[in-house]
Amino acid sequence: MSAPCQLSFTKDEALPPLAWWVEASAGLRRITVLHGPRVEVSQDAFVEGAWDGSFDEMAMDEGVCMGSGGRFRGAELVLSAPSHTLEALYSVRIADRLFVSNSFPFLLVRAGLDLDPHYRRYLIDMRSITRGLRKYVETLPTLQGIPVRRHYFCNLVIGKELQMRREPKRSAPHFETFAQYREYLLSTLERIVSNANDPRRSIGYRLLATVSRGYDSPACAVLAKECGCKRALTIKDSSWGNPIDSGREIGELLFDEVIERNRQDYFRNPGMPEAEFAALGDAGDVPFSSFEDVLPGALLTTGFPNVWDPHWRLGPDLRRHDASGSSLGEFRLRLGFIHVPVPFIGCERHDDILAIGSSREMDPWRIGGLYDRPIARRIAESGGVPRHMFGQRKSAAATWWTLSPKPESKASYEAYRHAHRRWKDKPIDLVHALLYRFSRHWHVARNIVARAFGKLGIHLEIPQIVPRRFTEPAAEVQLVQWGVSIVRARYLSSEPVPLASPAIVRTGEAKALSP
Secondary structure (H helix, E strand, O other): OOOOOOOEEEEOOOOOOOOEEEEEEHHHOOEEEEEOOOOEEEOOEEEEEEEOOOOOOOOHHHOOEEEEEEEEEOOEEEEEOOOOOOOOEEEEEEOOEEEEEOOHHHHHHHHOOOOOOOOOOHHHHHHHHHHOOOOOOOEEOOOOOOOEEEEOOEEEEEOOOOOEEEEEOOOOOOOOOHHHHHHHHHHHHHHHHHHHOOOOOOOOOEEEEEOEOOOHHHHHHHHHHHOOOOEEEEEOEOOEEOOEOEOHHHHHHHOOEEEEEOOOHHHHOOOOOHHHHHOOOOHHHHHHHHHOOOOOOEEEEEOOOOOOOOOOOOOOOOOOOOOOOOOOHHHHHHHOOEEEEHHHOOHHHHHHHHHHHOOHHHHHHOOOOOOOOHHHHHHHHHOOOOHHHOOOOOEEOOOOOOOOOOHHHHHHHHHHHHHOOOOOHHHHHHHHHHHHHHHHHHHHHHHHHHHHHHHOOOOOOOOOOOOHHHOOOHHHOOHHHHHHHHHHHHHOOOOOOOOOOHHHHHHOOOOOOOO
């Protein structure tokens, strides 16, 4: 069946290279795609990213997609979100127009919407994807009263009347043995690498690995090496746990070149690097900014999330330990690299993965204790990484905003808070701070108890008794608004679409997307 119309593309060299925005009118009579210079386009499809299929067919919605895009499939427009929960697609419907983008600030600018500076839950809402696909906060409020929706780990199928349905991603096969699972990881990654370097692309992406002294990134680095990777990144110091987190020694065993930076080397970058991470709810991933000079044009493998932790169950809704890795989106679109969080490949079969990790065949790679991931250890050791070099002590390179932001960023954020502070905010902040402190102590205690029961083979979930809105620091409640206020400037190169009339906003006639 032929498509109802062709996509109309406008490339804007001033936009972030991998950003895109779609406007569709009722009846799909007109579909406009505004995009950055590295978005690949064809007559009826566009994509930023790579997937485990033929690039020529542009069927990113049918495979494991690292990135996003869209195409006509029959009479319907299909938009593909990434095959992981670190990034989302964002949508809003205003009257008879539907807007969708892979960038939250881009969508706000083009739809003429603003965040509410006094809404105190943007941060916790943005991070709520850690609760899984069935429990995350899908709608984000705006000052104009028109909600923005987020869509994770799915395809969005849009019909002629702009009705939208979520289509599940293609499921991985069941895994019965470690060999089956490892082969699936490797073969899928190989196909993604091949797709990313297809000669029919306008630009190819070189494979680049991350490596540390933990479990996950060394295992992923071994798989990347087997796919032809020659270079790796590592951060020398840690924000907690083992003070030295450098994977240089491991990297030098596996690769031709290892690029090592300190966690706060990004302080040398101009401007306020934390803003583009804060705009997505977490400034903790900002140390990646230390590698701005090497990331453009990269296919970057990372070890997000903790799929191989035997004490954690993702479940069918892909719950996660924390939001690490979830704020890389704007940074990635601006620099123009593809993020491949390898453990997400096949993660929907997490029950199979847990069963393999606890099976007898994994005993030789089990070292005991709370920090023990036999699947990751077997992949890494079988790839030539000695046992003593990794997985000995938990650490992380993430940065906490309240501890060590760049001075210029801190001053800008405090100025934003001061400009939008009301008289009633001070007592609210005091109560918030006290509850937050208690929530952190409770979090540590319940994790210790849950892990202890886990060692006995008992899965125990202890709820957080503090309301979620108080489980993030009071000093950070406006980080998202501040970040978006900085980042949206990069999307102002073209005129935004006029917002629906004030009457529509006041009377609530702006239509929400159908679930």
